[in-house]
Amino acid sequence: MPAIRTITSNPDLQAFIDGLSGEEFVTIDTEFIRETTYWPHLCLVQLAGSNEAVLVDPLAPGIDLKPLNDLFQSEITCVFHAGRQDLEIFHNLFHSLPRHVADTQIMAMVCGHGDQVGYERLVEHLCDKKIDKSQRFTDWARRPLNDAQRRYALADVTHLREIYAKLHEELSHQKRWDWLLREHEKLIDLANYRHEPSNAWQRLRLRDSNEKHLPAIMALAEFREKKAQERNVPRNRVFKDEALLQIAMARPRSKEELYSLRSIKQQGLDGRLIEELIGILDSDLDSRQGPVLKKSPKGKKPETMISMLKLLLKIASEQHGVAARLLATSEEIDEFARGRPGPEPDDWRYELFWGMAEGFRSGELGLSWDSKKNDVRIFSPNLKQHLAQD
Structure with a gap:
């Protein structure tokens, strides 16, 4: 078995990168830890x-x-598998993203290999090999790494070359490059990798009843995000979501009122934050203009409609050989069933699924059981162009 080279010096790194100049693509992975920090610690x-x-x-x-x-x-294509966290690390380091990115998980979904298919499964399916996962719980910050750990880490990019080449061939054969490019555009949207404290409130699960407290929620979320970034600790180490919402609704004006809240009693609070928190709550928060929360439609959740749309999605996924999750998320299905619009016709997913979904919701498309084929039949001559049945 050939020795594994670990680069630890600037001249060696520069020489290796220079040697890649003629490559069409390079496969890349990272190992990092993040359990106790806000920013991922690249190892x-x-x-x-x-x-x-x-x-x-x-x-x-x-x-x-x-x-x-x-x-x-x-001009070299940088190939990752499920690369969002890797790209976040490099964006933090270089304040930019690679110019040309390919993600084999997205490629596999476009080619119909399943929803969020894992690397190990692709290695088995496309490379006919198995990965030894015994080192998956390694503490990558410890040195030295042993041979087994280094082999395990390197396998994440060696098999990836073969996976990328085979998926590249499948995409060309199926003529789905346009679909992939649109999904990759979402992946490399810089907004995904900016940690703006002013937008931190958007991570919270809010209800309609939270809207009147939204200025306080926004201010507290921004405060917590800044402290987490400054201290490089997970945001919930500053205070948890539950505590944030309780503080926003109770608006305590003193240390005693703050510590009377159940969530603060349970978690505790860094005493150095109390004065700043009270200062935020004492400020004229109500004059801040907060955005309007997206309202949940009134009435009973349309469970039957959601179930039928998911069945339609399954049919479309199987018919076109595209991962269902790529065509529609559960949240999109839920909102569509409640009456909100779906993607526009210029979205590549519209032709495969959302056009049919609109037809079904409007009553122009129906489903029935074909006893001869022992399968579901879509019966709408007006929408045959969306999903022709065998």
């Missing part, structure tokens, strides 16, 4: 070109990862 970078795969140790003394960004800004 290892794995890279594979056509001739060599290496590990890069970002914890090595004095190493500068800038050559990685030179790679990202080149």
Whole structure:
């Protein structure tokens, strides 16, 4: 078994990146830990070109990862699997994203290999190999890494080259590149990777009844996000969502009132935050103009409509060989069943599913059981162009 090279110096990293100049694509993965921090702590970078795969140790003394960004800004396609967290790490480091990105999980979904298909499954299905997962719970911040850990890490990019090549061929054969490009545009939207404290309230699960408290909720969420970023701790270490909402609704004016809240009693609160919190709550929050929350439609949740739409989605997914989750999320189905509009006709998913969904909701399309074929039949001559039945 060939020795695994770990790059720990700037000259070696620069030389390896320079050697990739003629590549069409490079596969990339990272190992990181985040359980106790706000920002992910990068512990290892794995890279594979056509001739060599290496590990890069970002914890090595004095190493500068800038050559990685030179790679990202080149014409080489950077291939990840389920790469959102990897891209977040590199955005934090370089304040930019690779120019050309491919995500094999998205590619696999477009090709019909399942919803959010995992790397291990693709390795088995497309490469006919198995991955030893015994090292999956490694503490990647510890040094030195043993041979088994290094082999495990490197396998995340070596098999990925074969996976990418096969999915690339499938996409070309199925002529689905346009669908993939639209999904990749969503992946590399910079808004996904900006941690703006002023937008932190959007992470919260809010009810209609929270709207009158929204200015306070927004101010407290922004305060908590800033503190979490400054201290590099998870936001719930500052105070939990439940505490944030209780504080916003109760608007305590003193330390005693603050500590009378159930969630604060249970979690506790850093005493250094109390004065700032009271100051926020004492400010003229009601003069702040908050956005209007998206209202939940009144009345009973349309369970039957949701079930029928999910059945229609399953049919469309199987008919077109595209992962159902890529065509419609549960949230989109739920909102559509309650009367909200679906994607516009220029969305690639409209032709495959959402056009049919609109027809079903308006009563122009129906479902019945075909006893001869032992399958569901869609009976609407006006919408045959959306899903022709065999």
